[in-house]
Amino acid sequence: MRRMGALVLRPPLVPAALQPQAVLGAVTDRSRAAVSAVIDVLLELIDLNKIIAKVDVNAIAAQLDVEAVIDQIDLEALVQHVIEEVDLPTIIRNSTGVMASESVLSMRMQGFAADERVSNIVDKLMLRQGTRKTQLRT
Protein backbone atom coordinates (compact mmCIF):
# COMPACT_ATOMS: atom_id res chain seq x y z
CA MET A 1 0.00 0.00 0.00
CA ARG A 2 2.81 2.37 0.92
CA ARG A 3 4.52 1.75 -2.37
CA MET A 4 1.28 2.35 -4.21
CA GLY A 5 0.76 5.62 -2.33
CA ALA A 6 4.28 6.73 -3.11
CA LEU A 7 3.81 5.82 -6.75
CA VAL A 8 0.61 7.88 -6.97
CA LEU A 9 2.09 10.88 -5.14
CA ARG A 10 5.44 10.77 -6.92
CA PRO A 11 4.90 9.12 -10.33
CA PRO A 12 8.05 8.39 -12.24
CA LEU A 13 9.02 10.42 -15.30
CA VAL A 14 6.85 13.36 -14.11
CA PRO A 15 8.67 16.63 -13.31
CA ALA A 16 8.91 17.25 -9.54
CA ALA A 17 6.92 20.50 -9.74
CA LEU A 18 4.02 18.70 -11.43
CA GLN A 19 3.91 15.69 -9.14
CA PRO A 20 0.70 15.32 -7.06
CA GLN A 21 2.67 15.51 -3.83
CA ALA A 22 4.11 18.90 -4.78
CA VAL A 23 0.71 20.15 -5.87
CA LEU A 24 -0.90 18.93 -2.64
CA GLY A 25 1.85 20.59 -0.60
CA ALA A 26 1.32 23.90 -2.37
CA VAL A 27 -2.45 23.68 -1.84
CA THR A 28 -1.94 22.91 1.87
CA ASP A 29 0.41 25.86 2.33
CA ARG A 30 -2.00 28.25 0.62
CA SER A 31 -4.91 26.89 2.68
CA ARG A 32 -2.99 27.46 5.90
CA ALA A 33 -2.15 31.03 4.88
CA ALA A 34 -5.78 31.69 3.97
CA VAL A 35 -7.12 30.27 7.27
CA SER A 36 -4.54 32.29 9.20
CA ALA A 37 -5.59 35.47 7.38
CA VAL A 38 -9.28 34.76 8.08
CA ILE A 39 -8.57 34.17 11.80
CA ASP A 40 -6.64 37.44 11.98
CA VAL A 41 -9.56 39.33 10.45
CA LEU A 42 -12.02 37.65 12.84
CA LEU A 43 -9.87 38.46 15.86
CA GLU A 44 -9.77 42.08 14.79
CA LEU A 45 -13.57 42.18 14.51
CA ILE A 46 -14.26 40.40 17.79
CA ASP A 47 -13.80 42.32 21.05
CA LEU A 48 -12.44 39.55 23.25
CA ASN A 49 -12.46 41.75 26.35
CA LYS A 50 -16.22 42.18 26.07
CA ILE A 51 -16.71 38.45 25.80
CA ILE A 52 -14.43 37.71 28.75
CA ALA A 53 -16.23 40.34 30.84
CA LYS A 54 -19.50 38.48 30.31
CA VAL A 55 -18.03 35.19 31.52
CA ASP A 56 -18.65 34.53 35.21
CA VAL A 57 -15.34 33.01 36.17
CA ASN A 58 -16.35 32.64 39.82
CA ALA A 59 -19.38 30.59 38.87
CA ILE A 60 -17.22 28.32 36.77
CA ALA A 61 -14.66 28.02 39.55
CA ALA A 62 -17.44 27.20 42.06
CA GLN A 63 -18.50 24.31 39.90
CA LEU A 64 -15.01 22.86 39.78
CA ASP A 65 -14.30 19.98 42.11
CA VAL A 66 -10.73 20.92 42.94
CA GLU A 67 -10.41 18.25 45.60
CA ALA A 68 -11.26 15.56 43.07
CA VAL A 69 -8.58 16.90 40.77
CA ILE A 70 -6.05 16.98 43.60
CA ASP A 71 -7.02 13.46 44.63
CA GLN A 72 -6.16 12.27 41.17
CA ILE A 73 -2.66 13.76 41.37
CA ASP A 74 0.02 11.64 43.00
CA LEU A 75 1.57 14.55 44.88
CA GLU A 76 4.22 12.42 46.54
CA ALA A 77 5.45 11.07 43.22
CA LEU A 78 5.32 14.56 41.73
CA VAL A 79 7.37 16.08 44.56
CA GLN A 80 9.82 13.20 44.37
CA HIS A 81 10.17 13.75 40.64
CA VAL A 82 10.73 17.49 41.09
CA ILE A 83 13.37 16.89 43.77
CA GLU A 84 15.13 14.39 41.55
CA GLU A 85 15.06 16.78 38.61
CA VAL A 86 16.27 19.76 40.64
CA ASP A 87 19.16 17.80 42.20
CA LEU A 88 18.96 19.74 45.43
CA PRO A 89 22.02 18.14 47.10
CA THR A 90 24.26 19.27 44.24
CA ILE A 91 22.89 22.82 44.42
CA ILE A 92 23.44 22.96 48.19
CA ARG A 93 26.91 21.50 47.80
CA ASN A 94 27.83 23.98 45.07
CA SER A 95 26.44 27.00 46.89
CA THR A 96 28.17 26.14 50.16
CA GLY A 97 31.39 25.49 48.23
CA VAL A 98 31.22 28.92 46.63
CA MET A 99 30.42 30.51 49.99
CA ALA A 100 33.35 28.75 51.63
CA SER A 101 35.65 29.71 48.81
CA GLU A 102 34.55 33.36 48.99
CA SER A 103 34.99 33.38 52.76
CA VAL A 104 38.50 32.01 52.44
CA LEU A 105 39.43 34.54 49.75
CA SER A 106 38.01 37.35 51.86
CA MET A 107 39.95 36.17 54.90
CA ARG A 108 43.17 35.99 52.87
CA MET A 109 42.70 39.47 51.43
CA GLN A 110 42.01 40.88 54.88
CA GLY A 111 45.06 39.06 56.20
CA PHE A 112 47.24 40.53 53.48
CA ALA A 113 45.87 44.04 54.10
CA ALA A 114 46.52 43.65 57.83
CA ASP A 115 50.06 42.39 57.10
CA GLU A 116 50.76 45.51 55.07
CA ARG A 117 49.29 47.79 57.71
CA VAL A 118 51.30 46.25 60.56
CA SER A 119 54.48 46.29 58.48
CA ASN A 120 53.99 49.97 57.65
CA ILE A 121 53.40 50.88 61.30
CA VAL A 122 56.46 48.97 62.50
CA ASP A 123 58.62 50.42 59.71
CA LYS A 124 57.52 53.93 60.62
CA LEU A 125 58.25 53.32 64.29
CA MET A 126 61.70 52.03 63.39
CA LEU A 127 62.28 54.97 61.03
CA ARG A 128 62.86 52.66 58.08
CA GLN A 129 62.99 54.03 54.57
CA GLY A 130 61.52 52.22 51.58
CA THR A 131 59.58 49.00 51.41
CA ARG A 132 60.35 45.61 52.89
CA LYS A 133 62.39 43.09 50.91
CA THR A 134 59.74 40.40 50.74
CA GLN A 135 60.82 39.00 47.40
CA LEU A 136 62.65 35.68 47.44
CA ARG A 137 66.14 35.69 46.03
CA THR A 138 66.12 33.68 42.83
Added chain:
Amino acid sequence: MSSPPDRTPALAAIPPAARGFQGRRAGIVSRAIASFIDALVVIAIMGLIYGVVVGFVFLLHPRSFHLPDGSAWSIPVVSFGIAVPYLTIGWRTSGRTYGDVLLGLRVVNRAGARMRLIVALLRAIAYVLFPIGLFWVAISPANRSVQDVIFRTSVIYDWSERTQPPTRPGGSQAQPGPGLASSPAG
Protein backbone atom coordinates in the same frame (compact mmCIF):
# COMPACT_ATOMS: atom_id res chain seq x y z
CA MET B 1 67.80 25.90 31.75
CA SER B 2 64.32 24.40 31.66
CA SER B 3 61.36 26.48 30.57
CA PRO B 4 59.17 28.03 33.26
CA PRO B 5 56.19 25.95 34.35
CA ASP B 6 52.77 26.86 32.96
CA ARG B 7 51.08 28.98 35.57
CA THR B 8 47.84 29.69 33.78
CA PRO B 9 45.65 27.20 35.71
CA ALA B 10 47.05 28.38 39.02
CA LEU B 11 46.52 32.02 38.14
CA ALA B 12 42.99 31.42 37.00
CA ALA B 13 41.89 30.69 40.58
CA ILE B 14 43.60 33.75 42.05
CA PRO B 15 41.73 37.08 42.01
CA PRO B 16 43.51 39.73 39.93
CA ALA B 17 43.91 41.95 43.00
CA ALA B 18 45.94 39.24 44.72
CA ARG B 19 48.24 38.27 41.88
CA GLY B 20 50.73 41.05 42.51
CA PHE B 21 51.88 39.75 45.87
CA GLN B 22 51.89 36.01 45.15
CA GLY B 23 55.30 34.55 45.95
CA ARG B 24 56.26 37.32 48.37
CA ARG B 25 57.01 36.68 52.02
CA ALA B 26 53.89 36.90 54.15
CA GLY B 27 53.45 39.31 57.04
CA ILE B 28 52.86 38.71 60.70
CA VAL B 29 49.07 38.84 60.76
CA SER B 30 48.50 36.12 58.17
CA ARG B 31 51.18 33.95 59.73
CA ALA B 32 49.91 34.45 63.27
CA ILE B 33 46.35 33.54 62.22
CA ALA B 34 47.62 30.45 60.40
CA SER B 35 49.62 29.44 63.48
CA PHE B 36 46.59 29.99 65.70
CA ILE B 37 44.49 27.74 63.45
CA ASP B 38 47.24 25.10 63.57
CA ALA B 39 47.25 25.34 67.36
CA LEU B 40 43.48 24.71 67.33
CA VAL B 41 44.01 21.68 65.10
CA VAL B 42 46.58 20.30 67.52
CA ILE B 43 44.24 20.91 70.47
CA ALA B 44 41.43 19.17 68.57
CA ILE B 45 43.63 16.15 67.89
CA MET B 46 44.66 16.09 71.55
CA GLY B 47 41.01 16.21 72.62
CA LEU B 48 40.22 13.38 70.24
CA ILE B 49 43.05 11.23 71.58
CA TYR B 50 42.04 12.04 75.17
CA GLY B 51 38.44 11.05 74.42
CA VAL B 52 39.51 7.77 72.82
CA VAL B 53 41.85 6.91 75.73
CA VAL B 54 39.26 7.77 78.36
CA GLY B 55 36.59 5.81 76.50
CA PHE B 56 38.90 2.82 76.20
CA VAL B 57 39.73 2.91 79.92
CA PHE B 58 36.03 3.16 80.73
CA LEU B 59 35.28 0.11 78.61
CA LEU B 60 38.04 -1.87 80.34
CA HIS B 61 37.17 -0.85 83.93
CA PRO B 62 33.65 0.57 83.97
CA ARG B 63 33.18 0.10 87.75
CA SER B 64 36.39 1.66 88.96
CA PHE B 65 36.45 4.29 86.20
CA HIS B 66 37.37 7.87 87.01
CA LEU B 67 38.70 10.67 84.81
CA PRO B 68 42.50 10.69 84.77
CA ASP B 69 43.99 13.31 87.07
CA GLY B 70 47.45 14.45 88.12
CA SER B 71 48.75 14.19 84.59
CA ALA B 72 49.39 17.87 83.86
CA TRP B 73 52.88 16.97 82.64
CA SER B 74 51.31 14.93 79.85
CA ILE B 75 49.74 17.98 78.16
CA PRO B 76 52.99 19.58 76.94
CA VAL B 77 54.46 16.19 76.12
CA VAL B 78 51.43 15.08 74.10
CA SER B 79 51.04 18.45 72.40
CA PHE B 80 54.71 18.34 71.43
CA GLY B 81 54.25 14.79 70.15
CA ILE B 82 51.32 15.86 68.00
CA ALA B 83 52.44 19.30 66.85
CA VAL B 84 55.89 18.33 65.65
CA PRO B 85 54.78 15.54 63.28
CA TYR B 86 51.78 17.61 62.18
CA LEU B 87 53.96 20.58 61.20
CA THR B 88 56.74 18.41 59.78
CA ILE B 89 54.45 16.40 57.52
CA GLY B 90 52.62 19.52 56.32
CA TRP B 91 55.79 21.45 55.51
CA ARG B 92 57.58 18.49 53.99
CA THR B 93 54.75 17.24 51.75
CA SER B 94 52.95 20.32 50.44
CA GLY B 95 54.70 23.10 52.31
CA ARG B 96 51.41 23.80 54.03
CA THR B 97 49.64 23.03 57.25
CA TYR B 98 45.88 23.42 57.55
CA GLY B 99 46.29 26.99 58.79
CA ASP B 100 48.57 27.76 55.85
CA VAL B 101 46.01 26.36 53.41
CA LEU B 102 43.28 28.61 54.79
CA LEU B 103 45.47 31.71 54.73
CA GLY B 104 47.03 30.88 51.35
CA LEU B 105 50.57 30.52 52.67
CA ARG B 106 53.36 28.10 51.80
CA VAL B 107 56.66 27.37 53.50
CA VAL B 108 59.55 27.06 51.08
CA ASN B 109 63.29 26.77 51.32
CA ARG B 110 65.81 29.34 50.19
CA ALA B 111 65.31 28.34 46.56
CA GLY B 112 61.55 28.64 46.79
CA ALA B 113 61.13 24.86 46.66
CA ARG B 114 59.97 22.18 49.08
CA MET B 115 62.20 21.85 52.12
CA ARG B 116 64.04 18.70 53.15
CA LEU B 117 62.58 16.40 55.81
CA ILE B 118 65.27 17.11 58.37
CA VAL B 119 64.86 20.86 57.92
CA ALA B 120 61.10 20.56 58.25
CA LEU B 121 61.51 18.49 61.42
CA LEU B 122 64.00 20.86 63.04
CA ARG B 123 61.92 23.88 62.07
CA ALA B 124 58.83 22.26 63.59
CA ILE B 125 60.69 21.53 66.84
CA ALA B 126 61.98 25.10 66.91
CA TYR B 127 58.47 26.49 66.45
CA VAL B 128 56.96 24.33 69.16
CA LEU B 129 59.74 25.11 71.67
CA PHE B 130 60.11 28.80 70.80
CA PRO B 131 56.82 29.99 69.25
CA ILE B 132 57.54 33.62 70.09
CA GLY B 133 60.19 33.54 67.39
CA LEU B 134 57.32 33.98 64.94
CA PHE B 135 56.87 37.60 66.01
CA TRP B 136 60.24 38.54 64.57
CA VAL B 137 58.31 38.64 61.27
CA ALA B 138 56.80 41.97 62.35
CA ILE B 139 60.24 43.48 62.97
CA SER B 140 62.28 41.79 60.28
CA PRO B 141 62.71 43.95 57.14
CA ALA B 142 62.33 40.77 55.08
CA ASN B 143 59.27 39.34 56.89
CA ARG B 144 61.24 36.46 58.36
CA SER B 145 60.81 34.77 61.71
CA VAL B 146 63.69 33.64 63.90
CA GLN B 147 63.14 30.10 62.64
CA ASP B 148 63.14 31.30 59.04
CA VAL B 149 66.49 33.01 59.59
CA ILE B 150 68.00 29.93 61.24
CA PHE B 151 66.73 27.40 58.70
CA ARG B 152 66.82 29.70 55.67
CA THR B 153 63.15 29.23 54.93
CA SER B 154 60.42 31.61 53.88
CA VAL B 155 56.67 31.69 54.21
CA ILE B 156 55.18 33.08 51.04
CA TYR B 157 51.74 33.99 49.79
CA ASP B 158 50.70 31.21 47.43
CA TRP B 159 47.00 31.06 46.73
CA SER B 160 47.36 28.57 43.92
CA GLU B 161 45.61 25.22 44.13
CA ARG B 162 48.74 23.19 43.50
CA THR B 163 49.72 20.76 46.20
CA GLN B 164 53.46 21.34 46.08
CA PRO B 165 55.77 24.30 45.63
CA PRO B 166 57.18 24.56 42.13
CA THR B 167 60.51 22.79 41.84
CA ARG B 168 63.05 22.85 39.07
CA PRO B 169 66.04 20.70 38.36
CA GLY B 170 68.81 21.99 40.57
CA GLY B 171 66.37 23.82 42.77
CA SER B 172 68.34 27.04 42.85
CA GLN B 173 66.20 28.69 40.22
CA ALA B 174 62.83 27.66 41.51
CA GLN B 175 60.36 30.47 41.70
CA PRO B 176 57.70 30.52 44.33
CA GLY B 177 54.33 32.04 43.59
CA PRO B 178 52.58 32.51 40.28
CA GLY B 179 52.63 36.27 40.53
CA LEU B 180 56.30 36.61 41.33
CA ALA B 181 57.40 37.14 37.79
CA SER B 182 55.13 40.13 37.41
CA SER B 183 55.55 41.61 40.87
CA PRO B 184 57.97 44.44 41.43
CA ALA B 185 61.07 43.88 43.48
CA GLY B 186 60.52 44.73 47.10
